[in-house]
Amino acid sequence: MVAEKTSTKNISVTLRVWRQAGPNTTGHFVDYPAKDLNPNMSFLEMLDVVNDELERKGEDPVAFAHDCREGICGTCSLVINGKPHGPNKAIASCQTYMRSFKDGETIVVEPFRAKPFPVVKDLITDRSAFDKIQQAGGFISVRTGAPCDANAIPITKEVADLAMDAAQCIGCGACVAACKNASAMLFVSAKVSQLGLLPQGQPERDTRVLNMVATMDSLGFGNCTNQYECSAACPKTVSHDFIARLNRDYLKASFRSSFRPVSAAAGGGA
Amino acid sequence: MAQLDSKTPSGPLADKWRKYKTEIKLVNPANKRKYKIIVVGAGLAGSSASATLAELGYQVETFVFHDSPRRAHSIAAQGGINAAKNYQNDGDSVHRLFYDTLKGGDYRAREANVHRLAEVSVNIIDQCVAQGVPFAREYGGLLANRSFGGAQVSRTFYARGQTGQQLLLGAYSALSKMVGQGAVKLHVNSEMLDLVVIGGQAKGIIVRDLVTGEITRHAADAVILATGGYGNVFNLSTYARGSNATAIWRAYKRGACFANPCYTQIHPTCIPVSGDYQSKLTLMSESLRNDGRIWVPKKKEDCDKAPGDIPEDARDYYLERIYPSFGNLAPRDVASRAAKRACDDGRGVGPGKLGVYLDFADAIKRLGEPAVRERYGNLFDIYHEITNENAYKTPMRIYPAVHYTMGGLWVNYDLMSNVPGLFVLGEANFSDHGANRLGASALMQGLADGYFVVPYTIGNYLADIKPGTRPSVDAPEFQAAEKNIKDMTARLLNAKGKAPVNEFHKRLGKLMWDYCGMARTKEGLEKALVEIPKLREEFWADVNVPGSGATLNQALERAGRLADFFELGELMCRDALTREESCGGHFREEYQHPDGECKRDDEKFAHVAAWEFQGAGTTPLRNVEPLNYEFTKMSVRSYK
Numbered sequence A: 001m002v003a004e005k006t007s008t009k010n011i012s013v014t015l016r017v018w019r020q021a022g023p024n025t026t027g028h029f030v031d032y033p034a035k036d037l038n039p040n041m042s043f044l045e046m047l048d049v050v051n052d053e054l055e056r057k058g059e060d061p062v063a064f065a066h067d068c069r070e071g072i073c074g075t076c077s078l079v080i081n082g083k084p085h086g087p088n089k090a091i092a093s094c095q096t097y098m099r100s101f102k103d104g105e106t107i108v109v110e111p112f113r114a115k116p117f118p119v120v121k122d123l124i125t126d127r128s129a130f131d132k133i134q135q136a137g138g139f140i141s142v143r144t145g146a147p148c149d150a151n152a153i154p155i156t157k158e159v160a161d162l163a164m165d166a167a168q169c170i171g172c173g174a175c176v177a178a179c180k181n182a183s184a185m186l187f188v189s190a191k192v193s194q195l196g197l198l199p200q201g202q203p204e205r206d207t208r209v210l211n212m213v214a215t216m217d218s219l220g221f222g223n224c225t226n227q228y229e230c231s232a233a234c235p236k237t238v239s240h241d242f243i244a245r246l247n248r249d250y251l252k253a254s255f256r257s258s259f260r261p262v263s264a265a266a267g268g269g270a
Numbered sequence B: 001m002a003q004l005d006s007k008t009p010s011g012p013l014a015d016k017w018r019k020y021k022t023e024i025k026l027v028n029p030a031n032k033r034k035y036k037i038i039v040v041g042a043g044l045a046g047s048s049a050s051a052t053l054a055e056l057g058y059q060v061e062t063f064v065f066h067d068s069p070r071r072a073h074s075i076a077a078q079g080g081i082n083a084a085k086n087y088q089n090d091g092d093s094v095h096r097l098f099y100d101t102l103k104g105g106d107y108r109a110r111e112a113n114v115h116r117l118a119e120v121s122v123n124i125i126d127q128c129v130a131q132g133v134p135f136a137r138e139y140g141g142l143l144a145n146r147s148f149g150g151a152q153v154s155r156t157f158y159a160r161g162q163t164g165q166q167l168l169l170g171a172y173s174a175l176s177k178m179v180g181q182g183a184v185k186l187h188v189n190s191e192m193l194d195l196v197v198i199g200g201q202a203k204g205i206i207v208r209d210l211v212t213g214e215i216t217r218h219a220a221d222a223v224i225l226a227t228g229g230y231g232n233v234f235n236l237s238t239y240a241r242g243s244n245a246t247a248i249w250r251a252y253k254r255g256a257c258f259a260n261p262c263y264t265q266i267h268p269t270c271i272p273v274s275g276d277y278q279s280k281l282t283l284m285s286e287s288l289r290n291d292g293r294i295w296v297p298k299k300k301e302d303c304d305k306a307p308g309d310i311p312e313d314a315r316d317y318y319l320e321r322i323y324p325s326f327g328n329l330a331p332r333d334v335a336s337r338a339a340k341r342a343c344d345d346g347r348g349v350g351p352g353k354l355g356v357y358l359d360f361a362d363a364i365k366r367l368g369e370p371a372v373r374e375r376y377g378n379l380f381d382i383y384h385e386i387t388n389e390n391a392y393k394t395p396m397r398i399y400p401a402v403h404y405t406m407g408g409l410w411v412n413y414d415l416m417s418n419v420p421g422l423f424v425l426g427e428a429n430f431s432d433h434g435a436n437r438l439g440a441s442a443l444m445q446g447l448a449d450g451y452f453v454v455p456y457t458i459g460n461y462l463a464d465i466k467p468g469t470r471p472s473v474d475a476p477e478f479q480a481a482e483k484n485i486k487d488m489t490a491r492l493l494n495a496k497g498k499a500p501v502n503e504f505h506k507r508l509g510k511l512m513w514d515y516c517g518m519a520r521t522k523e524g525l526e527k528a529l530v531e532i533p534k535l536r537e538e539f540w541a542d543v544n545v546p547g548s549g550a551t552l553n554q555a556l557e558r559a560g561r562l563a564d565f566f567e568l569g570e571l572m573c574r575d576a577l578t579r580e581e582s583c584g585g586h587f588r589e590e591y592q593h594p595d596g597e598c599k600r601d602d603e604k605f606a607h608v609a610a611w612e613f614q615g616a617g618t619t620p621l622r623n624v625e626p627l628n629y630e631f632t633k634m635s636v637r638s639y640k
């Protein structure tokens, strides 16, 4: 995983970038040269340099989403040479460095492509569908100020660690972009597993999984056919084992819900 | 002249908040739904406030410039959150957390606010655990703690190196629940560009939809700003690229006082700059200082050698040497200046010689690599991605970088600014950290403000507002504010000059870093006060913002934010110039002890400087709120 120091020679590349003025226009590729790049420059810094040049000429810079630039906010969302978040494993687009590319290479840059994530402009997509899934059940209902002491319920380290593995999801949507069915199962399974593993998450365990899955389906995400491209593209390496857990939880909950009064499955109270 | 009454309740320190809560006016439950509250921002402070106020029954509308509340900059916090739980039985208490925070801030914060923060810190942890925040645990199943700079107890709760992420996702889940129920109306991709003040009270905001470019007006009975810090005025910082000062700056221009703008925090452990294309600096969590040892070569001649070739006795573990009782855990300002001194002395390492080593060799020997990986694995990974170096084998190189802004809009004990109805939470206000913030206390403050303070204090304000008196968005003040924004947008788009926005930001950042950074002088600040306005004029004349205002236009977003940074940068220099002392993160070369430590002047400067806008081109007014230390003695801060 830890590579040797690479050459520090500057490189030049050609960027083949997807340009699309808006959601209802057709897009196309445009080539831009990017010259004399320090290999320690990040991919987004390279785009900054290209954009500065465009702005200098009064041309519209390439729109791309980004914020933290350290792999945690989940905003950046580029498909680089056909791969969501680029050639390297376990990182986000913003953590891709120019040392991953060869001098003279043509690099193709596109937005995440998935029906539930329509293109807003150029490389930016609308991922609000993820927020809607969260709103349907991705929470534990707890009124501010009501809880008991934090150490009142011990949780084994193993369980806490596993919950944390799931909780690491940054909500970027690379899993959806990588999946040929545009399935959001990895994303949903991460939240369902995190909360379902913890004792605090038990009371709403069934309603949570039923509501989140129903919302996911209604937003046009596809089904999981066990190719696991999702976890391969995930910048936080969230494991597809959580999908199996989601399926189990969903089955159990569906079964149990048929014995419940309807109102209990309708989500948290006011 | 603004009225700066802190409204600190009377009585013994430890009783103030309890007494306040029992004495404030309440809004009856049936009336709550008649009030609309606008919350700008959904980081820790804004999400927690939005969720809690909606739970209480208020109509809440929340605005963020991000495409989702989960993207707020709070997500990036790594190290942890403080709370006076004393789970480690190492002598911690509310009083000790209060005292450490006050002392850490170099006695430039309000006692009563800091004490309240320490009191509610314990509730925060309870709340977060109940929400499913997967904090680190011990084998016995209880919560684990680590220690952080400026403290001698272990009171920091953490979730690997991603504490901010987990806390934000907890608050985001609470907010999402209320959005799902229709109790909060969420506006994403929506940037607040102006505050609307009617009859002296905050009554609404003007917003630009960042996707469509549409400008809209929104009225409310109270406005809460929880919009984060302004460290990006320096261009290079550990902040997310989008973090900006626009909301608080435009509120300042509508009359809200800006307190202590010069108090900025430079964090000692960041990855050094690698080139002029650099867009941000990455923090290596301060928690690393628990196990990493900081050093530089004793002799300049050794600086170009590989670290492994420098023998033990040729290394200067300068923090351990100068501050034996705190060692590598000395507070941030102290550790940053010590690194700067070592590099100024010619003993820096790495390209450009602006770096010091943070070495884990001893920790790996003592604990084994797996234990170190368990504690800091993701930080070592980040370090590797950025530098292509393996910190398990060779020491990290670190250098100080801009990280946090203690200054912000002035607020009283209720967290209300001097503009009635305008509340300010989290990093956007100035309230609790004095002149220097201790590690793991910003997350604590953000959640304290949002979950446990403003839900009470805002009721005290609204109880005096007649329900149903919210103004119409057709009021002339709304029209004028909208026009103001449209004019500014047009001016930026019409400049059609030759240089991109980023170029000006880099130049401003360099001026700020050189003259208003880690060490400041009268001469330098005076120079900056000449240079910044010049650069600002050049910006307005020569910037090129392509495209139109009626679509998604990232260059326009950046230009508007930078326009505010120019003005704020100038105010920071003015504040730094007039504060003729050194305290916490504000270090004036002229005011130091012989050993290079800060020399405070409590006679003249034991006060908050709250700047009041007097119109463009006029020097702002410097108002003063005296800080009275009733319960603690203002001592000289020593970490030796």
Ligand SMILES: Cc1cc2nc3c(=O)[nH]c(=O)nc-3n(C[C@H](O)[C@H](O)[C@H](O)COP(=O)(O)OP(=O)(O)OC[C@H]3O[C@@H](n4cnc5c(N)ncnc54)[C@H](O)[C@@H]3O)c2cc1C
Residues within 6 Å of the ligand: B040, B041, B042, B043, B044, B045, B046, B063, B064, B065, B066, B069, B072, B073, B074, B075, B076, B077, B078, B079, B080, B081, B163, B164, B190, B191, B192, B193, B226, B227, B228, B229, B238, B239, B240, B243, B244, B246, B247, B283, B403, B404, B425, B426, B427, B428, B439, B440, B441, B442, B443, B444, B446
């Ligand atoms: C790298 C890093 C690590 C850190 N680690 C720690 C740590 O370990 N412990 C600790 O205690 N602190 C840490 N901090 C500090 C801490 O993270 C922040 O101070 C804190 O999270 C700020 O929270 P906030 O809610 O005030 O603002 P933010 O999280 O910055 O949120 C601001 C919100 O306001 C919105 N907004 C801003 N302007 C506008 C506008 N004009 N219109 C509409 N919306 C707007 C944004 O969309 C966002 O939702 C760290 C900071 C950094 C940079």
Ligand code: FES
Residues within 6 Å of the ligand: A065, A066, A067, A068, A069, A070, A071, A072, A073, A074, A075, A076, A092, A093, A094, A095
């Ligand atoms: S920009 Fe935040 S994850 Fe890439």
